[in-house]
Amino acid sequence: MEAHALTALLTEKRLRFPFIVLLLSGGHSLIAVVRGVDDFVLLGTGLDASPGAIIDKLSRRLHLPSLRISPDHDLSCVSGGRAMELIYQILKGNPRAYSLPLPRSVSRDCDFSFSGIHVAAERLIERIELDNLSRSDIHEGEEFVASAEERLMNTNSVLPRLNLSIVSDVCASIQYTISKHICRKTQRAIEFALSNGLLVRNSGAEFPCSDSSESAFKGSSLVVSGGVGANQLIRDNLERVAAHYKINFVAPPPSLCTDNGVMIAWNGVLLYQKGLRIISDIDSLDFETK
Secondary structure, three states, X not given: OHHHHHOHHHHOOOXXXXXXXXEEXXXXXXXXXXXEOOEEEEEEEEOOOOHHHHHHHHHHHOOHHHXXXXXXXXXXXXXXXXXXXXXXXXXXXXXXXXXXOOOOOOOXXXXXXXXXXXXXXXXXXHHHHHHHHHHOOOOOOOOOOOOHHHHHHOOOOOOOOOOHHHHHHHHHHHHXXXXXXXHHHHHHHHHHHHHOOXXXXXXXXXXXXXXXXXXXXXXXXXXXXXXXXXXXXXXXXXXXXXXXXXXXXXXXXXXXXXXXXXXXXXXXXXXXXOOOOOOOOHHHXXXXXX
16 A cells, blocks of 8 residues: 555656545555655545445446447456446446435545445446336237346346446446545545645645646645546546645556556665665565465
8 A cells, every 4th residue: 555655756756745645446445644655644544345346346237348338449358447437438428317325424534435335326226227127028919927126036037238328327427426425535634634734735826737847846745546546537526626725636647556566666666765674684584385
């Protein structure tokens, strides 16, 4: 997790401590203030399932890997999160087509909870499937055999595929709700950090900083990393949050957002430069097989 938090220092040379980092992946969700290479202040963490795990499960629930939305986009070759993002981007789904509950909306902490969104989305998909089954229960020249509920419970029955426009709207609504929850918790974390002197607001007239500038960022920054952090809808909304508080927004390229060896090596370089966690006596280490 430290490596994820420090990856942005490799790709964005203007980034300076302190900055606030948001890690969103298939295994974790947390937000912290990074004050140094080895100095982190944890503000919030995931209380249940991670956003990446939920998105992947809902992607399989919607059978996205079996869809081919265009000759150039075979969703069986990408992750569940990327498949859901492509469906939304290419088919232009409506993010407000379906209303999903926002978890922990009255809680004033910075902790994340995504299991409620998962359960609500599963029920939404089931309800849409039931509606489609009800319409196809009685066919011309055929007798009514079973109710929609009975057919849905029958694992041997083949469910009719949902219309692509419906799938696109569901994908958009799921991503919108997850993004809104993330942005609200990030907003609270930024407000807490600013009010307690953990971050510095950019008060200069040149905000946001020009991409062509080689000088260090003025004020603090919001850094997003992790596989889910590569989602463009989530990035766009987080960038708006950062702009509202006049802090810079930094996101590493998607190739460095997922788990990779480069970020681990970079984390080691930063620690070595500071003389941290360096073991001089190799013989003092104990090696055990699993």
